Amino acid sequence: MRHPLLVAVLSLATVHFVFAAASRLPAAVLPVITTVAAQQDSTAEKMLAFQRSNGGWPKAVNEVKVDYHHPMSEADLKAARRDAGRTDATIDNNATTREITHLVSAFKTTQNPAYRQAAESGIRYLLKMQQPSGGFPQYYPDxxxxxxxxxxxxxxxxxxxxxxxxxxxxKEDFALVDPALVAPAQKAVDKGVQCILKTQYVQHGKLTAWCAQHDRVTLQPCNARAFELASLSGDE
Known part of the structure; x- marks a missing residue:
């Protein structure tokens, strides 16, 4: 059995050797030795690449649907990042909301701060896109x-x-995001609910249903694409 004093001396010698060796390495190599790389989630990494600078996400790029199940090389990820300045962020077809939800969950699993930061940026995008009426447009800022x-x-x-x-x-993983977002989020929800109540269509003096889209100013049902005329919908 080794004497405690001998063990202590050997330990100090080992530490001294490691630091002495590290001091002779190039500066660029030191962070790799002195820090532990954040864990990564492959889907979350793709989401980071597609996130726009305004915090939102597109549903498609150049008419090609964003598919996070599709393999992406490092070159593909770099190409996606170059599109960050586009104004095609939307909440259509689950875009932005699915990314926020996944990134919050990925942060809980990996503790990678980049995922929480991206999710919080997405939440701020939702808050920013809400209109004075309380409604949410399909795209913003487009x-x-x-x-x-x-x-x-x-x-x-x-x-x-x-x-x-x-x-x-x-709620659940969302408890991990910036607490400063809680109050604005609640205010946005309250405004949104009021908008829903105000946009319910009154026909012959009776409350009926909602349209797929409503005018952001008058709150009345409105047209979308040429084949999507203003009409009451049973699926909204």
Whole structure:
């Protein structure tokens, strides 16, 4: 059995050797030795690459649907990152809300701070895109054609409110995001609910249903694409 004093001396000698060796390495190599790389989630890494500088995500790029199950090389990821300045962020077809939800979960699993930061940026994007009426447009900041109108189609607005409600309630993984987002998220949910109530269509003096999209100013049902005329919908 080794004497305790001998063990202590050997330990100090080992530490001295490691630091002496490290001091002779190039500076660029030292961070690799002195820090532990953050864990990664392959899907989350793709989401980081597709995130726009305004915090949101696109549903497609050059008319090609964003598919996180599709393998991506490092070159593909770099190409995606170069598109960060695009204004094609949307909440249509689950875009942005699915990324926020996955990134929050990925942060809990990996403790990679980049995932939480990206999710928080996405939440701020939702808060920023909400209109004075409380409604959510299909796209933001792109306001061309019908994209700026309040969008219930494909549950776009409802999914945005669901994410914000989870933030406000600190529900499950959303308890891990910046506490400063809780109050604004609750305010946005309250405004959104009021918008839903105000946009319910009154026909012959009776409350009926909602349209796929409503005018952001008048709150009345409005057209979207040429084949999507203003009409009451049973699936909104």
């Amino acid at each position: 306001a061309k054609l019908y994209r700026a109108q309040i969008t219930y189609n494909d549950n776009a607005m409802i999914k945005a409110l669901t994410v914000l409600k989870a933030v406000a309630d600190k």
